[in-house]
Structures are given as C-alpha cells and as structure tokens.
Amino acid sequence: MCAVCSEEFELKPDKPGFANRCPACSAEGADSPAAKRSMDADERKTLKEANEARRRAMRDLLYRKDS
Secondary structure (H helix, E strand, O other): OOOOOOOOOOOOOOOOOOOOOOHHHHHHHHOOOOOOOOOOHHHHHHHHHHHHHHHHHHHHHHHOOOO
16 A cells, blocks of 8 residues: 555565555655755754754753762
C-alpha cells in the first residue's frame, strides 16, 4: 500500500523508487531534489551555528558530571 496515495501496488525488483510508494508517487518524488534551491551565505552560517549549538548541547548532556 502506498504511503502517499494509499493505492495497492506490487514491488518489482530492479525498479527505481521507494519501497513504500507506488511507481506514480515515486516518480513525482524524484523531481523534488532537482528543484531544491541553493542556500546563500547567511543561511549556511545560521545552519552551521545551529548545528554547533546542537552538538555542544548533546555533548554537555552526554558527558556532564552528576555530582
């Protein structure tokens, strides 16, 4: 059963697409990565800072000393 349109379908070997989507919905999803827009410098910097803060928070949670 397709996760997108709930239509029953049969998986076929050596066919491109997702295992939980019918061929029609898999074909629609294949176009979306090409339509992805690029980020500018400010967006990359913001994302980098958010990732650094996320890593720091996880490290602090994992390795904090319980006194």
